[in-house]
Amino acid sequence: MSKRSNYIAKTPDHKGVINYTEHEHAIWRDLYTQQFESTAKYAASSYLAGQALLPMSEQCIPKCHEITECLMPLTGWSVTPVPALIGFAEFFQMLSKKTFPAASFIRSREDFDYVEEPDIFHEIFGHTPLLTDPGFAHFSARIGDIGSQIAPADYSWLIRLYWFTIEFGLSKQDNGYKALGSGLTSSPTELIYSVSSTVPERREFNVMDILRTPYRIDIHQPIYYVIDNINDLFQAAERDLLGDIKRAQSLGLFEPTYTTACQA
Numbered sequence: 001m002s003k004r005s006n007y008i009a010k011t012p013d014h015k016g017v018i019n020y021t022e023h024e025h026a027i028w029r030d031l032y033t034q035q036f037e038s039t040a041k042y043a044a045s046s047y048l049a050g051q052a053l054l055p056m057s058e059q060c061i062p063k064c065h066e067i068t069e070c071l072m073p074l075t076g077w078s079v080t081p082v083p084a085l086i087g088f089a090e091f092f093q094m095l096s097k098k099t100f101p102a103a104s105f106i107r108s109r110e111d112f113d114y115v116e117e118p119d120i121f122h123e124i125f126g127h128t129p130l131l132t133d134p135g136f137a138h139f140s141a142r143i144g145d146i147g148s149q150i151a152p153a154d155y156s157w158l159i160r161l162y163w164f165t166i167e168f169g170l171s172k173q174d175n176g177y178k179a180l181g182s183g184l185t186s187s188p189t190e191l192i193y194s195v196s197s198t199v200p201e202r203r204e205f206n207v208m209d210i211l212r213t214p215y216r217i218d219i220h221q222p223i224y225y226v227i228d229n230i231n232d233l234f235q236a237a238e239r240d241l242l243g244d245i246k247r248a249q250s251l252g253l254f255e256p257t258y259t260t261a262c263q264a
């Protein structure tokens, strides 16, 4: 979140509205068309229920305030445009206030299948459906609360819990796996890979294990954690996560199952 961006943030006009070009709307349209069909098959039912509630157009990039108008009465969350990358301190602060920071740019056609930096498609199509769910919304705000209480040196420990659930979590459903995390539902290739491939390892949801699992942002994940249902996350939110981080630190990170470039 704090490394240098390859993209330039879009700036809102005097009415707070971001004006996208027809070329940018066309990228949204193509991503939406592909992922709408793909999520119907590979995404978790809780994600799909949220997707159906939101005013997302196939034709053009939604405005953040339109999504907020839908989220607010459901879970009290809002969506606010931010520069392409923000620091962890600001990120956690915003989550603690039930404000989802949405990067405003949209990926280029070269990054169509996966973009390391979060773009507006990832933020709106991937994240906001889950924020309609009270359990998921509560878990997200709790990560923000905890992140606002820890030292910067501890951010990377907490962010693993965010990464392996909100970004790349799987759930059990229909005797198989379905994608829950926004990094999956917004990725044309990793959505299918995470659910169907025999290559990645799928581990049972366990907060302590997650805190100790390193990851890379630039590859399809070699490990996914699988929750039974959203209630697992609601219960995780009630844990002593500050104590969990201290315990995880004393136990240390697991050995990576990948080559170590870009370890987080």
Ligand SMILES: [Fe+2]
Residues within 6 Å of the ligand: 118, 122, 127, 167, 182, 183
């Ligand atoms: Fe994200």
